Amino acid sequence: MGSRYCIQCQKAHKACLCSTVVPLSSVIELIILQHPTEVRKPTGTASILTLSLGSAICMVGENFTEHEGLNGLLSETDVTHFVLFPGDGSTCVSEILPPSPSQRYRVILLDGTWKKAYKMWQLSTNLHDLPRLHLPESLQSCYRIRKAPRDNCLSTVEAGYHLLSSWQPQQDFSPLLQSFEQMIQFQLAQMPPDVRQRY
Template sequence: MDLQTYLSNKEKLKNTGPVYRELCDACVQPSFSCYCEHVKSFDPGMDVVILIHPIEMKRRIATGRMSYLVLDNSFLIRGQDYTNDPEVNELLQDPSRHCVMLYPGKNSANLSEMSVSEKSELVPQGKRLTLFVIDGTWATAVKTIRQSTNLQTIQRICFSPDKPSNFRVRKQPKSFCYSTIEAIHQTIELVGESLGFYIHSRRHDDLLYVFDKMVERQIECAKSGEAKPRHLRYSRDLKKQLGLTGKVF
């Protein structure tokens, strides 16, 4: 292909290609699927530190970001190896905090099996529970723990899921694997009362409310996209059709 033909085809692609939508600064969703109107923030009686993997940060349906928008006094920190992360280390070294990590495993204390008194003893008197949660795939979470030496000594907690995840727009490894926002909700459900959070107010259900709204909207968008004629759907084959793949000679 000569240069003139290439430039001509490139101009055609520019004029016929997709027009990308502007994204909301908060939820990183296009206007038609922005869920910010459904966000109702509250204080869960603990601080939640969401360690979000760079890959997860790019996903528009990352529920770690959603959790951050709902939870007062929460943190959203991007990275994979947090060993030398100044914000993480400052939180870990804060004497007013008791840091734990939500992470399943044989060395994790299972909240589902703990008595009320055992949950009350989870946090030393006078300290605020600071819950670290890794937002990413299981593979990236394992890698984050392996690389982040400062996270390896944190007390770990977990729970036994009592129902399948409702994350219907994203495939989970197994039915009992929860999304980040569902896992945080369940943790508050199990330990919130012992921290002085009034569980019966159901304020923590606001996490699931915005999550369900997002899932429903994504399903609607998927269905409407499938209903469009094929020629109206954006396809990456457009470049191939215009001869813009490969080298320019």
Template sequence: MSRVQCPRCLRPKTHCLCPLIPRLDSRTRILLLQHPSEVNHALNTARLAALGLNNAELIVGEVFDDLPKLLNCPGYQARLLFPAEDAQPLQAYSSAPDEQPLLLVVPDGTWRKARKLLHLNPLLAALPRVTLAAGAVSRYRLRKAPGPGALSTVEAIVQALQTLEAPTSFEPLLKPFEALIDGQIEAMGEEVFQRNHGEGKA
């Protein structure tokens, strides 16, 4: 028998995260393009980010037919948050009154699935790319990061916004994410967690 699910955060009602999800304003607009395989993932952090930001939109799919319309957002300049040799590191907005904020397009999925989204949507792949500062450490303690700087989607968005809109803090966006991880550790038991994921574990 399946557990009753919260229709908003998609967590079981007994573990609903909605009370922890903030409603934050941002100058930057966030467009999350989520691969369908991520929708029912236990840590659907893209959904947490979209729920916590007033100026964010989450769209699920593989081919986005309305991408031209989504990217044509008056008052914003579209950038893809994805690594590339020519990607520009994100920098704080200047104080120039005519500077356009970013429409930050964030693919959500494994690296392989995210690359597939770019392959299937040439308009997406053609966007100028931006990257985060190197050296960030993920708080996702349940999985060994595939490499340095590998962050969950919500962590990447928080770091991007903290950089662009400094000194504004977007840390409250991470509260439901951390509660989710704590809940999973609690469910598996501390002993199992330490054995599989504890400090010093490869």
């Protein structure tokens, strides 16, 4: 008997995102640290990034301090690493110059609810010495089917889109948001009409 879930996007087959994905290239590499509760969540967006971008990888866990794969990447001295985590001491992405042809940037995104992402940050001490980034506070999320503490709390795919677009403005990363919107529309279609109207 086959799995209920697509092996590529990890969503239930009826909610599979794979047909919406457009392959994209990026010189910026992304590492997505995903909380275990997000892996098969119908409204999760990290898989859009990993399916679309050959330079994006996902690692699942909560405490990454001793994570061999992540620490192996962090030990690479020819790459500048950042972590996208707002707060005191973080720098806006727009204030960082894009990488030159001889530079490599790798950015870590935390994928989880704000509460879970904060716990991941606290536990993963190997992230604490990395330069921290935040996105412009004026950005507004289109993630209307999932609750967030503020309007400018972006989904993982939206954060990835704005980050990549900021440093590579000559490239069109809009297919990421198009896949995202199709996922939202599918989820809305599953709701009873009276619930759907709230969104």
